[in-house]
Amino acid sequence: MIRGVAAIAVLIAWLQIDTVGLRAASDPTVPAILSLREQASLRDAWLERRLETVLPALMERHGIDMWLLIAREYNEDPVMETMLPATWLSARRRTVLMFYLSQPGREVERLSITYHAVRSREAGSREGVGSDLYQHVWAPSQQPDQWARIRELVADRDPRKIALNRSSVFPLADGLTASEEAALVNALGERYATRLVSGEPLALGWLETRIPEEMAVYPTIQRVAHAILIEGLSERVITPGVTRTIDVQWWYRERIRELGLETWFHPSVSIDRPQEPAHVSYGRSKVPGMDLVIQPGDLLHVDFGIKYLGFTTDTQNHAYVLRPGEADAPEGLQAGLAAANRVQDTLMANFRAGEAANDLLVRAGTQARSEGFAATIYSHALGYHGHGAGPWIGSTDNQKGIPGAGEYPIHPNTAWSIELSVEVAVPEWGGQKVRFRLEEDAYFDGQAIRFLDGRQKKLHLIPRPR
Incomplete structure (x- = not known):
């Protein structure tokens, strides 16, 4: 679990109390703003909770057992931006997140096929300290080809459907670029490329759904x-x-x-x-x-x-x-x-x-x-x-x-x-x-x-x- 969860609970309680008495439509008093470090802790706690609750519910609802998010540095997928820790201000190199639900009711496997492990850590702490939101499953020293590693992971799990963020209607669900999709199709081969489907309902559902902790x-x-x-x-x-x-x-x-x-x-x-x-x-x-x-x-x-x-x-x-x-x-x-x-x-x-x-x-x-x-x-x-x-x-x-x-x-x-x-x-x-x-x-x-x-x-x- 993310460190300092008790402190995060106190932050949320304080924010709720701070709202009481400030509802008058003509009150120009600005509630106290949390420090960047406090904000990061709160946002990472929300993210972990969302990954544990919102994500599996969406994958079960839409019958999708694998979801792939792929983005390169500074060319962000809008969904991936919301799935990275607060200290990750953008994707790094090529960032790939893989979600796999082996069967309904099971925990979603959360994998990162990235050069750097995707960790949540307190600002200012040393590299490597913090909670892993995703299991880091790529070692370039053993398999230099990132696309080949993706192919191996997909083949090991043999999913029925592989969702990608493609949509002709909703821009926020259309985050996969054409070049990255082409490279993925080439890496997967015909066997798995034919299983690619739109992740539009997952992308929209993830972005639009609010959890109680956020609504507090x-x-x-x-x-x-x-x-x-x-x-x-x-x-x-x-x-x-x-x-x-x-x-x-x-x-x-x-x-x-x-x-x-x-x-x-x-x-x-x-x-x-x-x-x-x-x-x-x-x-x-x-x-x-x-x-x-x-x-x-x-x-x-x-x-x-x-x-x-x-x-x-x-x-x-x-x-x-x-x-x-x-x-x-x-x-x-x-x-x-x-x-x-x-x-x-x-x-x-x-x-x-x-x-x-x-x-x-x-x-x-x-x-x-x-x-x-x-x-x-x-x-x-x-x-x-x-x-x-x-x-x-x-x-x-x-x-x-x-x-x-x-x-x-x-x-x-x-x-x-x-x-x-x-x-x-x-x-x-x-x-x-x-x-x-x-x-x-x-x-x-x-x-x-x-x-x-x-x-x-x-x-x-x-x-x-x-």
């Missing part, structure tokens, strides 16, 4: 993201008449770096104001890329995400810049946010385990329209990647169903970005139509889906009322 912490990751987002939408950062939208974008980037976190996309900050509607496609200011000075009376929109402990967030919120003498946003803007909240409720109430995402899209969209909402739904899976492994529930330009990605079923124990917009006429702006674009992260346990850290239900006000 994911809400805190979202709390961190909420706190940063809210801080940026305040008088701490924005001075009306002076601050520009691009200033706020770069403030977010610098704040993320200051905290020792990462982002997976550049934040966007846009403005709606009377007689100056936002760009209809993605909510950017009237001209895409336009850099505007933020003024009293503006409705701001931010799209923002972080990456922490290997997991991503994806959040969109709105803020209103108070005019002199105002204590709150116009009622029409408040009603627009409430309409978007209602469509969030509608979408989440329609989640069904095992159902295709396209069916969910059509049912939720029909219900929203029947209630009089001009809604557009474009939600997606979330996890290791911001646009994560799993189905797409609509897109900004397709509300009838996504071929391929929308046909994939919704599974339990998965994280989601509940992303959508509602167009509402604002009376105080002369009936001008405004798109209210919300995005909040959630978890589906197979029975119900809940937000990780609440959601925006009131417009953030700049400055905050005292």
Whole structure:
């Protein structure tokens, strides 16, 4: 087992406690960030647990007895990246992982055909100290040809199916390069090359499935993201008449770096104001890329995400810049946010385990329209990647169903970005139509889906009322 498991349990407990009392949607307090060493220990503990539980369940479910992952240094397979210890920042030379399930109910054999043993070890410890996540089964001094060694291991086990990460639909399940596949086929020979199958269901299942230990912490990751987002939408950062939208974008980037976190996309900050509607496609200011000075009376929109402990967030919120003498946003803007909240409720109430995402899209969209909402739904899976492994529930330009990605079923124990917009006429702006674009992260346990850290239900006000 990984060293320091007791300490890791304490870390998880602390993270859970740290979340309590910080759920208020307007709280800009950033929870304490773990050190890199603490993060590595936690992530490696999760990985070991996942290899022991998620992996065998997937191989049994899909009837695959061997799974091969192959990647070369700096040309990573997205799945392999999540199967390497935290101190392995990339594949090394040619990294090959082999998983073999001899029969259902048995332990999965985990092998590494690599020059270096794939070990989890504490940062700063001497080489060779740590837990072996995989049995190291290649000694170049005895068999210099790595491909020949792979052939020997496959022949010894004689699998019925050999899964490779190939997919024409899901990029995250298509990590095997053409040259590596060609070399593998040549090494295996006709006997075993005919047994090669797509590992798409294994790759997607591995990436999308969350374990309880991860979900004990994911809400805190979202709390961190909420706190940063809210801080940026305040008088701490924005001075009306002076601050520009691009200033706020770069403030977010610098704040993320200051905290020792990462982002997976550049934040966007846009403005709606009377007689100056936002760009209809993605909510950017009237001209895409336009850099505007933020003024009293503006409705701001931010799209923002972080990456922490290997997991991503994806959040969109709105803020209103108070005019002199105002204590709150116009009622029409408040009603627009409430309409978007209602469509969030509608979408989440329609989640069904095992159902295709396209069916969910059509049912939720029909219900929203029947209630009089001009809604557009474009939600997606979330996890290791911001646009994560799993189905797409609509897109900004397709509300009838996504071929391929929308046909994939919704599974339990998965994280989601509940992303959508509602167009509402604002009376105080002369009936001008405004798109209210919300995005909040959630978890589906197979029975119900809940937000990780609440959601925006009131417009953030700049400055905050005292």
